[in-house]
Amino acid sequence: MENILPAYNDPLFSILLIIVIALIISVVTYAWGLYRQQKEEGNLLKFLEKFDSAECSLDTDDMPFETHMFKPLTLLAKAFENSGEYHKAINIYLYIIKNIADEPAKMELMERLGNTYLHAGFLERARSIYTEILRKRPRNIKVLYELGVVYEMMHHYEKAREIIEPLNTLNEDTHTLSKFLELSALISDKMLRADEKAEALKTILEEEPKLYRQIVDTLLKLDTTAAWQVIDPQRIKEVIDILWFLPNSQLDLDIITSNETLSTLYYAKGYLQKQPVAKSGFFALDMLATARESGFEKGDLLFSYLCTKCKQSFPVSFRRCPNCMAINSVEVEEQIAKANPQTDYSLF
Template structure:
């Protein structure tokens, strides 16, 4: 016993015990830290999984088919996806919502909205099928009829489009301009007609729809048809400034025209000396004409196309607004820009 107490009082024994205690504490602390770190990681993964984007299509559909999600929330979510341009998800949500909805009015509304989403996504055939299904539920739905007309028009099924216009007309809608536009497109695409016959038909249509004279002018330019002066003088120049700006004098010499706007365009292009206009001139054309008169040629003009119905602006001309689908609502706007003298060389 005395020997034990002598060994216990040995300083070397105390050092060994101290290192043993330190080792046990360090070892325990290390593995406790590993355990807590793993537990914390699992907790974070579980939390993040609640907000994780579902990539599996089946899991995505199961999530949408959850009966606890209100139909109003699904419709709002689909609308948000559609606004953001994610049409695929918007369409999936609308399709799932259609399975759950029971009311006739709600189903008709969803079908109409789904048809517009397919239309915006570029699926014209599917869009037309959905609109037809919507019309089975509510034949007097003017919005579905309007979009169905446009879908058939873009599919170049002009006969069907005119049949839909008949239905719109029976509902009291004014379809004269749309009918003339469809007939013009149908005439241009009709391979059975000769060029001369197409020109005659387009002239007849433009008598009641003057904006179609621009369409006729474009058709004549594309096909190399000679433009007579008596026809040129009748054109709606305010709606054709962009074409007159780029028209080659070998195709038609605009200097022979006495219309004030055409003369302003000629002066702005530097084709004729600048003369102070007698009436109010367009700002960009007038400034450009004055710049040419003092020898400054580093300026030019660009065009923007405003729909006066929906107020959207587009970089290219349209007969039917790409946004609101209205016809003959374009207003040409001019902007002064720095001239680009670089020549584009086509490899075709």
């Protein structure tokens, strides 16, 4: 016994013992990590099974997956998404995600899948996908924004506002987004009186001038007098379509006749009888006004709406771009057209 005990005090024995313990810890850690990875993959497969749909015309159940298929399939899915065939894109994304092992690529495709669900209008499914991504990668800024969009479209504005705090933590400038959500919640509030809404809208405009177009449009529906008080003659371009389609009963002639651009707009529209002396600075308006002065009164304006971020053009106005979901990115483009003949036909 006396000969054995000194071995425990041998420095070489201590080093060997430390090495053995380190190896054991490494093996256990590796085995645990492998187990966790397999469990995560199993959980992800179970999660994705909820989104399988028999409605898709693409049968991928018996299609063997090869690594070289990854890029062509993702391009095909994106092409389907861009053409509006969302069900086909979704089916392909689900198939790829279930068959690839690369975790970063899998998360990127999960994000595309969520985005496809969002554009297709499957908001609850998009919410589930984004939540699953954030469970694994809570610092994903793009997905945080997209989850906020989903909550906003579901009119869950309090939930959407909860996204602001983590974005602030990630050093994102969320002032405009915060005011945009405040405005959206205010507009949808059925409990506030019209005068209370009007005052709140003017306060938001003071705090975030970028929301000018939305606030003017909403105010004109609530309180015409309050709306004309905030209409800025220097920002008529932003609301030219809204002003063009205003009925005669909502015009403030004192404000209109004191501004050359507004006077030209409503002379070209046919609401004013006297042509302004100065030009408005808008080519289409000045051309219509000149034509009307010459006796041609069948001119009209057509409007299209450009997203200044993704450069997509749309026939109707938007608060968020339908393509890239940007806010405050709409640019109004006007062009001269021949007025459609008015009829007295009714559907009722």
